Amino acid sequence: MSTPPRQGSGGATRLLATLTIGLGLAMIVRTVVAGGGPLAVGLILGVLFVAVGVGRLYLLARPR
Numbered sequence: 001m002s003t004p005p006r007q008g009s010g011g012a013t014r015l016l017a018t019l020t021i022g023l024g025l026a027m028i029v030r031t032v033v034a035g036g037g038p039l040a041v042g043l044i045l046g047v048l049f050v051a052v053g054v055g056r057l058y059l060l061a062r063p064r
């Protein structure tokens with residue numbers, strides 16, 4: 001019997017979401033340290049990366 005396609009991919013999804021959040025936080029920190037303002041590209045992209053990672057973890061955790 002084969003495994004259903006969605007079963008077993010939760011760990012990889014969780015890992016990639018966590019890495020996306022980490023990358024977003026690193027972008028935010030790097031931009032702030034470099035003196036970027038509130039509309040700096042690095043800050044906006046960092047916030048978006050964090051939001052995507054958190055959203056992915058939320059979707060993974062919610063009951064089906």
